[in-house]
Amino acid sequence: MILVTGATGRVGRAAVNQLHEAGVEVRALVRRPEAADLPPGVEVVRGDLSDPGSLDAALEGVQGVFLVWPTLEADAVAPEVIGRLAEQARHVVYLSARGADERVGAVLGSHGYLERLIEESGVGWTFVRAGGFAANDLGWAESIRSEGVVREHYDQWARSVIHERDIAAVGVGALLEGRTGTVYDVTGPESLTAPQRARIIADALGVPVRFEKMSRERMRAVTAAWMPVDDVDKALREMDEMTARPEPVLPTVAEVTGAPAHTYREWVNDHLADFR
Numbered sequence: 707m708i709l710v711t712g713a714t715g716r717v718g719r720a721a722v723n724q725l726h727e728a729g730v731e732v733r734a735l736v737r738r739p740e741a742a743d744l745p746p747g748v749e750v751v752r753g754d755l756s757d758p759g760s761l762d763a764a765l766e767g768v769q770g771v772f773l774v775w776p777t778l779e780a781d782a783v784a785p786e787v788i789g790r791l792a793e794q795a796r797h798v799v800y801l802s803a804r805g806a807d808e809r810v811g812a813v814l815g816s817h818g819y820l821e822r823l824i825e826e827s828g829v830g831w832t833f834v835r836a837g838g839f840a841a842n843d844l845g846w847a848e849s850i851r852s853e854g855v856v857r858e859h860y861d862q863w864a865r866s867v868i869h870e871r872d873i874a875a876v877g878v879g880a881l882l883e884g885r886t887g888t889v890y891d892v893t894g895p896e897s898l899t900a901p902q903r904a905r906i907i908a909d910a911l912g913v914p915v916r917f918e919k920m921s922r923e924r925m926r927a928v929t930a931a932w933m934p935v936d937d938v939d940k941a942l943r944e945m946d947e948m949t950a951r952p953e954p955v956l957p958t959v960a961e962v963t964g965a966p967a968h969t970y971r972e973w974v975n976d977h978l979a980d981f982r
Contacts, residue, residue, distance in 0.1 A: 707731045707733055708733070708769070709768045710725070710732060711753075717774055720875075721874040724878045725878055735751055755780045755783075761791075765793075770798070772874075773798050775800070775816075797830040797832070799880050800824055804837045817835075831886060834877045835890065837892065838866070839873070840894065840970060844977065850915055856907070857919075859925035861901055864899050865953050866893035866896060866953040866956075867893075867903070876959060879963055891958060893953060893954060893956045894970060896955060897952045897955055910974045910978060910981075911981055925942065926938055
């Protein structure tokens with residue numbers, strides 16, 4: 707039995723589907739089972755990582771965990787949660803991030819913190835350190851539909867964004883093959899700036915989509931909407947530094963899964979309905 711947390715999110719849902727298709731018993735941890743909409747045969751249980759006590763039933767009989775963590779949101783209870791996982795499971799695959807480092811704070815610091823707790827717990831572990839999620843570009847969908855525009859501040863930041871199915875496939879492969887003590891840095895197969903990605907979306911939709919550079923002030927407000935205010939300026943400084951160097955294109959997906967990583971155009975085609 708494999709437990710998947712964050713099972714209705716982009717990566718978690720992909721992991722559930724891939725495990726189910728592989729004939730593996732899979733249990734999905736969700737906050738609202740009635741709205742989960744997961745495949746028949748997948749066991750859906752109610753639980754919340756911010757409430758460790760809610761995990762007991764979900765962990766019964768579990769051998770492996772695909773752990774998608776609500777970064778920053780539940781860090782205060784992380785030691786208790788990881789302790790419970792380690793007591794039951796033999797292998798935890800954790801969806802982390804490239805550059806995870808407990809010393810830096812903010813999101814990358816949270817991922818580094820979780821990695822350390824998992825390592826110290828004694829459970830078998832695998833860290834899937836993903837680069838930029840292509841799915842983050844769904845944040846452009848509303849403005850594309852209503853105005854035909856994409857707005858971003860970092861217009862020269864070349865990113866090797868990755869399809870959520872590829873992230874899940876690396877983690878699922880690690881679980882099914884029992885690969886522990888391994889860190890996988892995962893990226894997409896090409897490095898593209900935001901204007902370049904906007905042009906690919908426009909081409910796939912067959913409609914004009916223009917790019918507008920977002921002001922620094924607006925970027926700060928957008929970031930503050932999902933990150934603690936005290937971490938916003940530090941996160942923006944980190945992004946300033948990252949724009950100076952394109953993200954690498956790594957062969958990890960192909961090496962682990964035996965199939966090439968999906969291109970950004972393939973990701974867009976899989977999500978056309980979201981942009982229309």
